[in-house]
Amino acid sequence: MTKSYYRSSKSGRSLSINGVNYATCSSGTKYKNRDDLLLIVLDPGSHICGCFTLSTMPSAPVVWSKKNIKRANNLKQKTILLINAGNANAFTGVEGSIACEEKAMALANIFKCDKKNIFFASTGVIGEKLPYKKIIQHLNYLKENLSSSGLKAASNAILTTDLKSKIYTKKFKINDELFTISGFAKGSGMIFPNMATMLAFIFTDFAIDRETLSFFTKKAIGESFNRISVDGDTSTSDSVFVSTTNKKKLKVTRDQRPAALNAFYEEIKKAMVDLAKEIVMDGEGARKFIEISVKNAKSVARAKEICFSIANSLLVKTAIAGEDANWGRLVMAIGKTRINLKTEKIKIYMQDFLLCKNGEGVETVDNAKLSRALKKKKVAIVVDLAEGHKEFTSWTSDLTEDYIKINADYRS
């Protein structure tokens, strides 16, 4: 089976966006023989929005970027993103903040911009001091090597334990105007030691006001990155940035504007959903893509809690890995949420086979057919609560022995 079901929106070629320039190099701080430092420079006039980890132990770059993202950047100047892989600069005390401050001073000096136009993301080991002086030494080299066609190299430079880079790039038409959206992400479906971070960067030339872009960013994250479950762990460094160069203005009447904006929102969402699904499937050991939908719930909150209880259950994830239609584990995962439900109303489906209703198993299931269906790479679980009209969907991967192997052995 191909992966086409979740990569349908991807073209074969990376598209550049006028006003978004990348440069990468090997910083010498962690990895050898690969680039691990990425500079992104956005032309003056760009807006930038972002969302960050909810961990109460955020890394220094998250603290820095979160503060800056709240106030508007200076539109007369360039906007800068500096990302390094291998060291998360998390739980590094005062020195972590100093590292950000020093990098920002150097960048502000080189690009003649305010510090509030500068954003950081770091991914890698927690608790090790960031050798920021080494990073600063490379900034002039990076400036000299900026290129708008560096998307592929950029996507590679931010990887840690990822098996492959994750890129999304697409041209889209709204009211006969052609726009571009490009993005890349890092993160693994099964999270790795000290490298749990999910980072994503999305760029477009679609001109839009900052408030709407910020609203779209948060909303689309709720429909994408916040729907993927890995192992229930939360990184200290998760960050998503969305930026527009504002170079291509939409020419529409006032009446046409809401529909056009909505079409743009759908493009952001598609980009994020695509990248989120790629993250789910990238984990070493992950062999199945699992979509869990909880339907007909009284509230989204109830549907979401049940959805994630299933997605985070080791017993469910190992059952799927074993291609076993073990719906008893789904019942267990629903029950442990302690949400009060009418047991006899619940229907549970796997791969469209109704496995349980009226508070008991369905006896007429064609087990041979079901067994074949479970061998597919994509597994769909549907829980129908029959108590309302709200729903929630989440995506996860199965849990295989390889996950443990890598996680136990990674740092040694």
Added chain:
Amino acid sequence: MTKSYYRSSKSGRSLSINGVNYATCSSGTKYKNRDDLLLIVLDPGSHICGCFTLSTMPSAPVVWSKKNIKRANNLKQKTILLINAGNANAFTGVEGSIACEEKAMALANIFKCDKKNIFFASTGVIGEKLPYKKIIQHLNYLKENLSSSGLKAASNAILTTDLKSKIYTKKFKINDELFTISGFAKGSGMIFPNMATMLAFIFTDFAIDRETLSFFTKKAIGESFNRISVDGDTSTSDSVFVSTTNKKKLKVTRDQRPAALNAFYEEIKKAMVDLAKEIVMDGEGARKFIEISVKNAKSVARAKEICFSIANSLLVKTAIAGEDANWGRLVMAIGKTRINLKTEKIKIYMQDFLLCKNGEGVETVDNAKLSRALKKKKVAIVVDLAEGHKEFTSWTSDLTEDYIKINADYRS
């Protein structure tokens, strides 16, 4: 390294208790060549207390026993426990309740007792109909074979995927009177497919009023079984029963009574802690026993949430399996609770080594020594929040490849 650290209270020999009789047999409902049906008959005059799963999808025997445990049993009659392994009688609809009703009618008839003196526990696959007629066929045989020395056989009959039986048996003295406490449990440190259930049965001859025994039962469960974390999943069938035959009266003055009762409480607690720790270490694939203590918290609730966030983290459990002092993962697990903490005050210890303070790693750790310490079978993690005086401790095991192997392959 031996397991003596958590089995110190165990004598080599099972002790019988006057008035507690066991019989086992093979029911023919699931397993071959082993006993999987257990009858326990308590003499008239016995008290019985219990605690059950908080799952909102409880099995039929849990529903039955929970109802009966709320009202006092008839002290003039025998009290009966019937336990089967291999089929949980969970999510079996109306037929699940009928199975309990039919078994109870047969038992009430055989032992001339009220149905409210009858209790059930079932462990095994969820969603399969219980062949209760087969079970009822064996009740007369079991009655004929009751024996007070059947503790070991009883402990074996309730096992599912457990690797070994878990027994606790001890004589204890209070005010120069000799009493006995015996118990057994089933459950695996790493929970198995459809067999996630933890069952425990504890018996004593120490005479005590029902209300106090019930209070002690709940309190001791809070200090033992509710401190073990496995994979965060909750069974539909978890049940703990505590019973006294009331055959041995304490001869104390009114003034001596509180201290004597407290001494008895400590014995119940010891029995439960011992059995809980055995459950943690019994899982296939579990190689390490991990004790997590969160100290100096503002409240027990905060300490407990952080404790279980660490205990349930796959990244922490795989790090311990890999004998890696990866304290960054502890920081991650603390942070993901979203409890507001003063980061710079937190101290983290592994095997008594201080690894992090002042919001950053300690650089003077003797890594060779720490590495040796992590090779031990017992791993102690201490998180000092320095914000109050409350604490919580939980126990878990590491996560190895074998866990996944067994869980993915079990039913197939």
